[in-house]
Amino acid sequence: xxxxxxxxxxxxxxxxxxxxxxxxxxxxxxxxxxxxxxxxxxxxxxxxxxxxxxxxxxxxxxxxxxxxxxxxxxxxxxxxxxxxxxxxxxxxxxxxxxxxxxxxxxxxxxxxxxxxxxxxxxxxxxxxxxxxxxxxxxxxxxxxxxxxxxxxxxxxxxxxxxxxxxxxxxxxxxxxxxxxxxxxxxxxxxxxxxxxxxxxxxxxxxxxxxxxxxxxxxxxxxxxxxxxxxxxxxxxxxxxxxxxxxxxxxxxxxxxxxxxxxxxxxx
Amino acid sequence: xxxxxxxxxxxxxxxxxxxxxxxxxxxxxxxxxxxxxxxxxxxxxxxxxxxxxxxxxxxxxxxxxxxxxxxxxxxxxxxxxxxxxxxxxxxxxxxxxxxxxxx
Ligand SMILES: [Zn+2]
Numbered sequence: 001x002x003x004x005x006x007x008x009x010x011x012x013x014x015x016x017x018x019x020x021x022x023x024x025x026x027x028x029x030x031x032x033x034x035x036x037x038x039x040x041x042x043x044x045x046x047x048x049x050x051x052x053x054x055x056x057x058x059x060x061x062x063x064x065x066x067x068x069x070x071x072x073x074x075x076x077x078x079x080x081x082x083x084x085x086x087x088x089x090x091x092x093x094x095x096x097x098x099x100x101x102x103x104x105x106x107x108x109x110x111x112x113x114x115x116x117x118x119x120x121x122x123x124x125x126x127x128x129x130x131x132x133x134x135x136x137x138x139x140x141x142x143x144x145x146x147x148x149x150x151x152x153x154x155x156x157x158x159x160x161x162x163x164x165x166x167x168x169x170x171x172x173x174x175x176x177x178x179x180x181x182x183x184x185x186x187x188x189x190x191x192x193x194x195x196x197x198x199x200x201x202x203x204x205x206x207x208x209x210x211x212x213x214x215x216x217x218x219x220x221x222x223x224x225x226x227x228x229x230x231x232x233x234x235x236x237x238x239x240x241x242x243x244x245x246x247x248x249x250x251x252x253x254x255x256x257x258x259x260x261x262x263x264x265x266x267x
Numbered sequence: 268x269x270x271x272x273x274x275x276x277x278x279x280x281x282x283x284x285x286x287x288x289x290x291x292x293x294x295x296x297x298x299x300x301x302x303x304x305x306x307x308x309x310x311x312x313x314x315x316x317x318x319x320x321x322x323x324x325x326x327x328x329x330x331x332x333x334x335x336x337x338x339x340x341x342x343x344x345x346x347x348x349x350x351x352x353x354x355x356x357x358x359x360x361x362x363x364x365x366x367x368x369x370x
Contacts, residue, residue, distance in 0.1 A: 080352065080354055110353060111350055111353035111357075111358070112344075112349055112350055112353075113349055113350040113351065113352055113353035113356075114349045114350070114351060114352070115353070116353060117349055139358065140358040141342070141358040141361075142343050142344050142358055142359065142360060142361055142362040143343075143344055143358050145339075145340070145343040145344065145345070146343070146345070146346060146347060149347065150349065172339055173335040173336045174336050174339035174340050174343060199284070200335070203335070238283075239274070239275055240273040240274050240275055241274075
């Protein structure tokens with residue numbers, strides 16, 4: 001089968017992973033800008049990172065026949081530093097204009113603090129002004145429910161942003177219903193040990209349907225699996241779901257959401 | 268391709284997933300036994316995360332049909348007021364309660 005991984009941090013993966021993904025059927029990926037595992041000291045670090053996302057990584061992917069797209073943004077873990085945030089925001093438009101950048105993301109909240117909210121609001125305003133697609137990172141664990149609600153309230157308060165052009169990622173059983181009811185797309189993340197399993201993701205497909213759902217690996221530098229979307233597709237298949245439904249969730253849905261940006265083309 | 272959807276039956280689901288979930292229950296049991304066996308067991312059992320886990324085990328039995336969502340909600344911060352600062356903070360997996368002075 002063919003699948004798209006709409007959220008994977010390839011800068012943290014080896015070249016071997018590109019080969020494994022390519023021969024397994026993942027020929028298109030989208031990589032959000034995220035936290036590097038440490039706090040960066042200046043906007044220059046982000047300039048280099050955004051260059052890596054928009055130039056280096058698409059070239060590395062192309063050697064394996066994988067199409068690589070990215071999202072540009074300042075993650076919430078580095079949003080407590082308002083001066084840094086201001087400097088990073090100033091350089092973002094230059095990179096969002098690049099040919100493989102799909103929009104602003106992953107931006108959102110981490111601990112639901114006032115500074116995180118202030119920086120998110122600025123990035124959402126930039127997205128609204130430019131009519132960019134938005135990829136939202138929701139907080140982890142006990143902070144997810146509260147953060148998801150705060151984020152949705154902020155977005156819904158800005159009439160310029162169409163919820164159909166926003167994907168709220170890392171949704172879980174207690175947030176999916178509220179996200180879907182408000183008209184957003186939602187993402188489920190397959191992360192060994194700490195987040196969702198393939199079994200729980202397919203339970204969500206069965207409970208909430210195949211509309212507006214994208215399933216991703218979020219594979220990065222931590223315990224994660226770049227082939228997890230295919231393992232999840234197999235879980236759906238072994239439960240007896242028809243092949244067109246599997247294809248919709250793992251290929252057509254990410255293609256529809258990401259394809260709202262005219263720069264996107266799926267392989 | 269285009270096979271008609273043949274959903275599993277509940278007995279088939281039981282058969283398909285029984286062994287791995289039997290193993291998960293034993294993992295939880297041995298995790299709790301390990302805490303009991305090690306020094307400082309009383310302190311660990313009084314901690315908010317241990318207490319939160321115990322509440323989830325009760326929900327496992329008491330909320331048929333909606334266990335997963337109920338457990339997720341029981342572990343979540345239900346408040347809506349933003350924090351003044353996130354500096355030095357991280358997520359622990361369960362909500363400790365409303366912060367108060369000296370906490
Ligand atoms: Zn991510």
